[in-house]
Amino acid sequence: xxxxxxxxxxxxxxxxxxxxxxxxxxxxxxxxxxxxxxxxxxxxxxxxxxxxxxxxxxxxxxxxxxxxxxxxxxxxxxxxxxxxxxxxxxxxxxxxxxxxxxxxxxxxxxxxxxxxxxxxxxxxxxxxxxxxxxxxxxxxxxxxxxxxxxxxxxxxxxxxxxxxxxxxxxxxxxxxxxxxxxxxxxxxxxxxxxxxxxxxxxxxxxxxxxxxxxxxxxxxxxxxxxxxxxxxxxxxxxxxxxxxxxxxxxxxxxxxxxxxxxxxxxxxxxxxxxxxxxxxxxxxxxxxxxxxxxxxxxxxxxxxxxxxxxxxxxxxxxxxxxxxxxxxxxxxxxxxxxxxxxxxxxxxxxxxxxxxxxxxxxxxxxxxxxxxxxxxxxxxxxxxxxxxxxxxxxxxxxxxxxxxxxxxxxxxxxxxxxxxxxxxxxxxxxxxxxxxxxxxxxxxxxxxxxxxxxxxxxxxxxxxxxxxxxxxxxxxxxxxxxxxxxxxxxxxxxxxxxxxxxxxxxxxxxxxxxxxxxxxxxxxxxxxxxxxxxxxxxxxxxx
Numbered sequence: 148x149x150x151x152x153x154x155x156x157x158x159x160x161x162x163x164x165x166x167x168x169x170x171x172x173x174x175x176x177x178x179x180x181x182x183x184x185x186x187x188x189x190x191x192x193x194x195x196x197x198x199x200x201x202x203x204x205x206x207x208x209x210x211x212x213x214x215x216x217x218x219x220x221x222x223x224x225x226x227x228x229x230x231x232x233x234x235x236x237x238x239x240x241x242x243x244x245x246x247x248x249x250x251x252x253x254x255x256x257x258x259x260x261x262x263x264x265x266x267x268x269x270x271x272x273x274x275x276x277x278x279x280x281x282x283x284x285x286x287x288x289x290x291x292x293x294x295x296x297x298x299x300x301x302x303x304x305x306x307x308x309x310x311x312x313x314x315x316x317x318x319x320x321x322x323x324x325x326x327x328x329x330x331x332x333x334x335x336x337x338x339x340x341x342x343x344x345x346x347x348x349x350x351x352x353x354x355x356x357x358x359x360x361x362x363x364x365x366x367x368x369x370x371x372x373x374x375x376x377x378x379x380x381x382x383x384x385x386x387x388x389x390x391x392x393x394x395x396x397x398x399x400x401x402x403x404x405x406x407x408x409x410x411x412x413x414x415x416x417x418x419x420x421x422x423x424x425x426x427x428x429x430x431x432x433x434x435x436x437x438x439x440x441x442x443x444x445x446x447x448x449x450x451x452x453x454x455x456x457x458x459x460x461x462x463x464x465x466x467x468x469x470x471x472x473x474x475x476x477x478x479x480x481x482x483x484x485x486x487x488x489x490x491x492x493x494x495x496x497x498x499x500x501x502x503x504x505x506x507x508x509x510x511x512x513x514x515x516x517x518x519x520x521x522x523x524x525x526x527x528x529x530x531x532x533x534x535x536x537x538x539x540x541x542x543x544x545x546x547x548x549x550x551x552x553x554x555x556x557x558x559x560x561x562x563x564x565x566x567x568x569x570x571x572x573x574x575x576x577x578x579x580x581x582x583x584x585x586x587x588x589x590x591x592x593x594x595x596x597x598x599x600x601x602x603x604x605x606x607x608x609x610x611x612x613x614x615x616x617x618x619x620x621x622x623x624x625x626x627x628x629x630x631x632x633x634x635x636x637x638x639x640x641x642x643x644x645x646x647x648x649x650x651x652x653x654x655x656x657x658x659x660x661x662x663x664x665x666x667x668x669x670x671x672x673x674x675x676x677x678x679x680x681x682x683x684x685x686x687x688x689x690x
Contacts (some may be wrong), residue, residue, distance in 0.1 A: 151195040153283060157205055158185050160298050161527050166194040166201035169287050171280060173349045174201055176676035178278070182208040184474035202284035206277075208290075208554055209476065209529040211302065212255050212310070214247040218269035221245070224262040225271060230312065233303035238296040242286025244269075246279055248298060249305035253531065254549050258313055260330060260338065271526050273313055303525055336374025341504075346371065346384060350391045364388050408642065428596050431469030432672045434659045436492070438648045439631065443557070443596035448587040448628055450563075452601045452619050453635035458483065458644065459600045461668040462661075463559055464493055464633060466598070467530060476529035476555035480542050482565035486532040490525075492668055499520050501666040529555070539566055539585040550593055558593075560586065562600035563625075583628045601625060603634070616649050626650060636640075644670065 163181045175194070186194075194201065198429040207213060210487040214232075216222050221244055225231075237248040239262075255275035263270035282292040330352055335343045349371060353363040361650075364385050372379035427442030436442055445450055453459040460483070467477045481489055495502035498521040500514055531549060536542055542560065549555045560566065564575075566582045590597040603618040614634045619625040626632060630652040637644035643662040648654075660673040 149196075150200060150283070151191060153589070154191045154195045154203060155188075155511075157203070157281070158169070158191065158299075162205040162298070162302075163277060164191070164195075164203050164205055164281075165257070167204045167278070167280065167284075168201060169285065171202075171204075171287075172280070173204070173582070178206065179554065181206045182276075183476050183556055186330050202280055203282075204278040204280050204284075207274055207279065208276060209474075210250050210254070211525075212249055212251050212305065213274040215241075215272040215274055215279075216245040216247070216248065216269070217272055218244055218262075220690075221269035223261075224264070224269065225309070228312065230306060230308045233306065235299070236296065236303050237294070237298035239282055240293045240295055241280065242288050242290045242292070245295070247525055248276075248302050248447065249309075250302050250526070251275075251305050255310075255313060256548075257364070261313055262485055269563050294326075301527065304637075305395045312587060315478050334371050334374065336371060336376060338376060341385075342375050342379045343387065346379065346387045347391060350388045354388075354391060355685070360392050401652075426475075426556070428466075428470050428475055429473065430466050432646070432659060432661065435633075435646060435648070438651060438655045438657055438659065440654045443631065444653065445594045445599065447589050447596040447630040448590045449596055449598045449631040449633065450596065450601050450619065450625060450629045451635060452603045452614065453632045454603050454614075457635050457637045458663060458668065458670065460561055461492065461496070461637050462646070462670050463561065463598065463600060464489065465496060465669055467557070467559055468497065468525075468528065471528040471537065474529070475557055476549065477531070477557045477559060478542075478546055478549055479532045479557050480536050480545075480560045481532065481534050482537070483561055486534045489532055490535075493525065494518065494521060495667050496669040497525065499667055502668055503666075504557065531555070537566070539582050539589070543565075543585070544587055546593060548587065550595075558595065558597045560597065560599040562602060564602055580624045583625050587628045608622070613645070613647065643673070 154164040163185050165178045165181055165186070167531060168174055179506065195203070216225075232249070240248045253534060255273060257275055257277070258273040260270050261273060271410055280286075280292055282294050284292045296629060333345050333349055346367060349367055350363055353366060354360065358366075364381070367388070368384045372381060372384050398678040399490050427440075427444060429436050429442040430439065443554060451459050451463060464479075467479055471477050479489065481593045484492075491502065491505050494500070495505055495606065498514075498517050500517065504514065505518075536545060540556065546555065546558055563586075564579060586597050586599055601619055613636050616626040616632060618633075618634070619632070631648070632650035634647040634649050636647065640662045642665065644663045646659045646661055648656045648659070650656065662673050664671055
């Protein structure tokens with residue numbers, strides 16, 4: 148089999164191959180984009196066909212990790228703890244050990260030496276970001292990578308015992324984050340694979356107590372850093388504290404502003420014209436994407452407003468799955484539904500099965516093959532759910548971790564009025580306004596769209612009048628913060644809905660007509676048009 152055939156086979160299996168050199172260095176400068184999107188046929192041909200014979204690596208992330216058994220006997224370290232791997236887990240022989248590919252429900256970063264022998268090899272490492280070399284590559288020592296158990300179909304989930312081990316080795320203490328006393332235990336120092344994350348957590352704690360950055364650096368540098376093994380440098384402590392200060396400044400509206408002369412901006416603009424087009428997040432509705440010039444843009448704050456029961460969560464979940472199928476990682480934050488309820492809705496939409504039948508599947512055993520097929524497909528998507536996040540600050544921290552380890556490209560919040568903002572007490576209007584501004588800051592900081600749902604005020608006439616920008620509940624500031632405002636309207640009992648593009652900073656406004664399918668809680672476009680048309684024949688939107 149030719150090298151190009153191996154690369155294509157990996158892509159067929161949902162793995163994202165990239166070319167690397169004999170010393171594991173990537174041969175393309177922008178390899179990180181393939182954490183979320185697979186390479187194209189033309190890219191694979193350019194990289195792997197012909198006389199050029201690079202090594203092949205597959206990019207991790209998207210809920211996939213590699214267990215690196217480094218050195219003979221590394222597997223025994225896991226077996227001694229009762230940790231075994233599921234049958235069929237892909238297993239390869241490397242230059243110095245073995246790699247095992249597994250899926251995980253939550254993103255996991257690299258963890259070096261979670262198990263070792265007196266601090267040395269053999270040892271077990273976890274690769275959760277970046278990439279790993281795969282067969283038929285050649286190691287720098289001349290050994291060839293070989294599959295012992297090749298990947299076939301769906302990669303199995305990591306055993307919970309392994310996840311528990313990783314968490315216990317990465318955390319400074321086995322106590323929960325908020326448990327009393329964790330700070331004192333952390334100050335006693337941690338191992339090499341835990342120093343950065345522990346230092347960041349301690350820095351956040353001290354800064355949150357209004358201790359100055361300089362004093363925080365001194366405390367961590369003189370106590371925590373010296374207790375770590377190997378010792379953590381003061382320069383790394385200072386870098387970590389400064390990073391936390393910048394992040395806090397961004398979300399709190401502080402920080403040090405920067406300024407650019409127009410010549411610098413023009414230079415950047417000129418350079419950007421030669422780069423790849425901005426990656427948009429499509430909605431999956433052809434007419435709606437036309438209004439949005441292809442989809443949501445990086446840095447956009449998008450509001451989807453609707454009255455309860457109209458279907459805003461259903462529409463948002465369709466957009467999430469559609470985006471994920473193109474390789475865009477998505478974080479869904481829900482304060483209205485549990486993760487299980489959300490997953491049930493997604494299954495209903497994708498399997499085209501009445502959602503009520505999924506609550507009691509005993510009476511519909513004939514649906515199990517279809518359900519199994521769809522669930523297997525959904526389990527490979529780069530989507531993460533959380534139903535325990537209550538503040539925008541927590542969303543920020545989750546997003547930061549996911550972007551670092553799994554490269555997400557869309558954040559969905561359901562919904563704005565249920566997100567807390569402790570600094571504004573019981574003033575609901577102030578809370579909503581603060582949360583809205585923080586969401587916009589988040590979109591700008593991470594350079595990805597943030598899609599947030601909002602409830603609408605009741606129509607004054609208690610009828611079915613179309614909503615407008617003024618209908619966004621609790622604050623008139625929302626329409627000013629948003630780049631895009633979508634208003635979903637559907638009369639009671641009707642299967643025809645309107646998605647009004649009420650505000651669009653960089654595009655058209657108007658009305659997209661949708662068909663609502665009650666059994667599946669899903670939407671489909673009613674209007675269609677050719678991409679070559681100048682514009683669709685939709686109703687113009689006017690408040």
